[in-house]
Amino acid sequence: MRRYGKHTDEDDVRVRPSRRGTRPRTHRRPAHEDAAEGFVVTVDRGRITCLVEERTVLAMKARELGRKGVVVGDRVAVVGDLSGDKDTLARVVRVEERRSVLRRTADDDDPHERVVVANADQLAIVTALADPEPRPRLIDRCLVAAYDAGLEPLLILTKADLAPAKPLLDTYTPLGVRHVVTTAERFDDEEAVEPVHALLAGRITAFVGHSGVGKTTLVNALVPERRRATGRVNAVTGRGRHTTVSALALPLPDDGGWVIDTPGVRSFGLNHVDPSRVIHAFPDLEPGAADCPRACGHDEPDCALDDWVAEGHAEPARLYSLRRLLATRERHEGD
Ligand SMILES: Nc1nc2c(ncn2[C@@H]2O[C@H](COP(=O)(O)OP(=O)(O)OP(=O)(O)O)[C@@H](O)[C@H]2O)c(=O)[nH]1
Numbered sequence: 001m002r003r004y005g006k007h008t009d010e011d012d013v014r015v016r017p018s019r020r021g022t023r024p025r026t027h028r029r030p031a032h033e034d035a036a037e038g039f040v041v042t043v044d045r046g047r048i049t050c051l052v053e054e055r056t057v058l059a060m061k062a063r064e065l066g067r068k069g070v071v072v073g074d075r076v077a078v079v080g081d082l083s084g085d086k087d088t089l090a091r092v093v094r095v096e097e098r099r100s101v102l103r104r105t106a107d108d109d110d111p112h113e114r115v116v117v118a119n120a121d122q123l124a125i126v127t128a129l130a131d132p133e134p135r136p137r138l139i140d141r142c143l144v145a146a147y148d149a150g151l152e153p154l155l156i157l158t159k160a161d162l163a164p165a166k167p168l169l170d171t172y173t174p175l176g177v178r179h180v181v182t183t184a185e186r187f188d189d190e191e192a193v194e195p196v197h198a199l200l201a202g203r204i205t206a207f208v209g210h211s212g213v214g215k216t217t218l219v220n221a222l223v224p225e226r227r228r229a230t231g232r233v234n235a236v237t238g239r240g241r242h243t244t245v246s247a248l249a250l251p252l253p254d255d256g257g258w259v260i261d262t263p264g265v266r267s268f269g270l271n272h273v274d275p276s277r278v279i280h281a282f283p284d285l286e287p288g289a290a291d292c293p294r295a296c297g298h299d300e301p302d303c304a305l306d307d308w309v310a311e312g313h314a315e316p317a318r319l320y321s322l323r324r325l326l327a328t329r330e331r332h333e334g335d
């Protein structure tokens with residue numbers, strides 16, 4: 001399984017080499033050289049909460065940013081009052097290049113596809129093993145969104161006290177998706193969440209999961225500051241957790257990375273998904289696609305992947321899984 005954006009190091013920044021790379025740096029130097037670096041923790045109705053050094057600073061978008069959105073996970077340049085004191089408002093003057101973007105689909109209220117999280121390394125798909133029942137189609141859609149966005153997926157299966165994980169895991173074995181199984185009863189014991197911490201260490205992880213799967217219970221166990229952080233954000237927005245529409249980044253202990261809690265997973269934008277980006281997550285199949293017709297959707301009669309598998313280059317289960325994932329791009333009732 002190919003791994004994506006493993007670290008948050010500069011080395012992993014996937015930017016195209018610039019043809020202007022030989023130009024003197026000063027030409028590309030943006031204005032506001034005195035700006036501080038901020039990490040966006042949440043955005044609520046245009047109010048951007050970011051972390052500048054250790055301080056929580058509230059900011060607005062500077063006019064010069066125009067229509068460009070600022071989202072959770074963005075690295076930004078901030079100017080103005082950076083004290084973090086009550087009633088101060090700084091300005092975000094620049095959004096740094098994003099290493100990844102996770103989008104949600106347009107819906108009836110909002111015709112545009114929107115970026116919900118920037119710069120995440122991985123996508124944790126939180127699913128209960130029972131109550132509510134797992135929804136494999138939804139998991140598949142999340143996987144496609146992750147592969148398309150270049151995020152490494154991670155399955156977190158909760159409520160292991162209610163049902164065994166094996167039947168669900170069998171579906172995902174051919175995909176080689178990493179997984180961890182949790183039970184909230186054991187969360188008081190720090191060692192019980194250790195395997196989850198190990199998978200999140202040093203990385204920015206967006207958490208998705210539909211209502212009732214135990215995402216909040218898990219995030220609270222992982223992030224000791226959770227209560228404080230949400231309390232603070234609510235003090236800023238004056239709104240309760242259940243009405244929060246924005247994602248919220250929460251620091252893991254000991255500089256262990258970030259959890260980005262997202263509100264609801266109703267839909268991911270899969271309309272824009274490019275099969276060639278999804279197949280990138282299948283390095284055993286990818287070379288076989290070289291013989292496919294142009295713009296092959298990989299589910300058509302002259303798709304070269306059938307021969308590729310028949311010749312023994314990859315397991316049939318892998319091709320089946322790829323096709324199942326690609327098929328989730330079509331909307332069904334209840335997605
Ligand atoms: N049996 C069992 N129940 C759990 C477990 N984890 C969470 N729950 C329960 O499941 C219910 C939903 O948990 P939440 O953490 O609120 O779920 P959520 O995904 O955040 O749901 P929303 O708050 O609706 O977004 C609560 O009653 C929890 O106590 C678990 O491991 N086992």
Ligand SMILES: [Zn+2]
Pocket residue numbers: 289292293296297298299302303304305
């Ligand atoms: Zn094909």
